[in-house]
Amino acid sequence: MRTTAVAHPNIALLKYWGKQDAPGNLPATPSLSITLDSLTTTTTVAEADSDQFRLNGQVAADAKVLRTLANWRRDHPIPPLAISSRNNFPTAAGLASSASGFAALATAVDAHCGLGLTKAERSELARRGSASAARSIHGGFVTLAGPDWRAAQLLPGAAWPLRVVVAIAATGPKAVPSTEGMERSRTTSPHFDAWVASAAPDFAAMKQAVSTRDFAALADLAEASCLQMHALMFSSRPPLLYWTGATVECLRTIRELRAEGCQVFATVDAGPQVKAVCEPRDAERVEAALRRIGGVAETLQAGLGPGATASIQRAISANACCSLHS
Ligand code: DP6
Numbered sequence: 064m065r066t067t068a069v070a071h072p073n074i075a076l077l078k079y080w081g082k083q084d085a086p087g088n089l090p091a092t093p094s095l096s097i098t099l100d101s102l103t104t105t106t107t108v109a110e111a112d113s114d115q116f117r118l119n120g121q122v123a124a125d126a127k128v129l130r131t132l133a134n135w136r137r138d139h140p141i142p143p144l145a146i147s148s149r150n151n152f153p154t155a156a157g158l159a160s161s162a163s164g165f166a167a168l169a170t171a172v173d174a175h176c177g178l179g180l181t182k183a184e185r186s187e188l189a190r191r192g193s194a195s196a197a198r199s200i201h202g203g204f205v206t207l208a209g210p211d212w213r214a215a216q217l218l219p220g221a222a223w224p225l226r227v228v229v230a231i232a233a234t235g236p237k238a239v240p241s242t243e244g245m246e247r248s249r250t251t252s253p254h255f256d257a258w259v260a261s262a263a264p265d266f267a268a269m270k271q272a273v274s275t276r277d278f279a280a281l282a283d284l285a286e287a288s289c290l291q292m293h294a295l296m297f298s299s300r301p302p303l304l305y306w307t308g309a310t311v312e313c314l315r316t317i318r319e320l321r322a323e324g325c326q327v328f329a330t331v332d333a334g335p336q337v338k339a340v341c342e343p344r345d346a347e348r349v350e351a352a353l354r355r356i357g358g359v360a361e362t363l364q365a366g367l368g369p370g371a372t373a374s375i376q377r378a379i380s381a382n383a384c385c386s387l388h389s
Contacts, residue, residue: 072159092262100368165192166199220367309358
């Protein structure tokens with residue numbers, strides 16, 4: 064028996080950067096994200112003699128995956144698993160592959176082992192792997208906040224079908240992984256306490272902007288959150304500089320487009336890629352403008368997508384199988 068789950072990355076509009084000093088991988092601040100559609104992680108699990116992990120066809124000794132499985136086994140009966148995961152987009156380059164990766168893994172393990180988890184419980188399992196993954200359990204606009212730190216859907220994507228244009232400024236893996244980078248910021252940036260203090264009012268304002276489909280308010284809040292997070296990164300010791308020249312050029316171009324009347328704003332995570340969030344009517348113009356920038360290797364577009372799902376394949380003969388659950 065094999066179980067396959069599909070999950071999509073999410074892009075935080077209100078960022079999570081820094082953890083609480085407590086067990087459970089709890090963020091220090093609430094966050095709000097959108098789940099994408101065309102970018103996917105597909106993860107298949109099957110029972111094995113010992114845990115094995117393959118990423119994009121290659122055997123990978125991923126300590127975070129093995130540690131997370133050990134953590135899940137404290138509460139759930141999970142046998143040794145052969146796990147095979149594939150991304151249809153660059154891995155570990157600031158495109159939220161760990162979000163879709165742990166959301167897909169939690170969803171596959173839940174279905175495969177018959178754990179019978181609710182979405183909220185599955186979101187907690189995913190969060191223990193990577194906090195942003197808690198949000199990819201759900202589709203559309205998603206919040207992750209205390210006191211339970213389980214993600215919840217705020218609005219389905221169809222209720223406000225924004226588009227996201229991703230400008231790929233570099234495809235290699237990132238220099239400093241998020242987990243390490245955010246801990247460096249928490250312990251060394253003089254601005255960390257101010258970041259935590261501003262999170263609750265910004266979260267309330269952003270939920271309101273999404274609920275009322277107020278694009279201008281959402282744009283203001285999202286760009287402020289992104290640039291404050293990068294200010295934390297710049298002010299860490301040693302500093303974290305994820306941007307390239309093309310990142311800056313994309314940010315400048317997106318501001319120009321907005322001044323010309325396009326409904327678009329930018330956000331950047333722990334990598335050089337720029338994500339331009341826009342109204343559908345402006346997506347082609349935004350993509351054409353970003354594609355012209357030197358240093359942008361590629362652009363891609365996504366809409367807002369669904370949460371993570373799983374299906375079980377039970378082999379009924381050597382060359383046939385049937386899908387039992389989705
Ligand atoms: C910049 O969720 O990858 O994408 O919980 O340590 O695995 P861990 O961190 P992770 O950090 C994501 C950081 C971010 C912002 C965000 O997605 O909110």
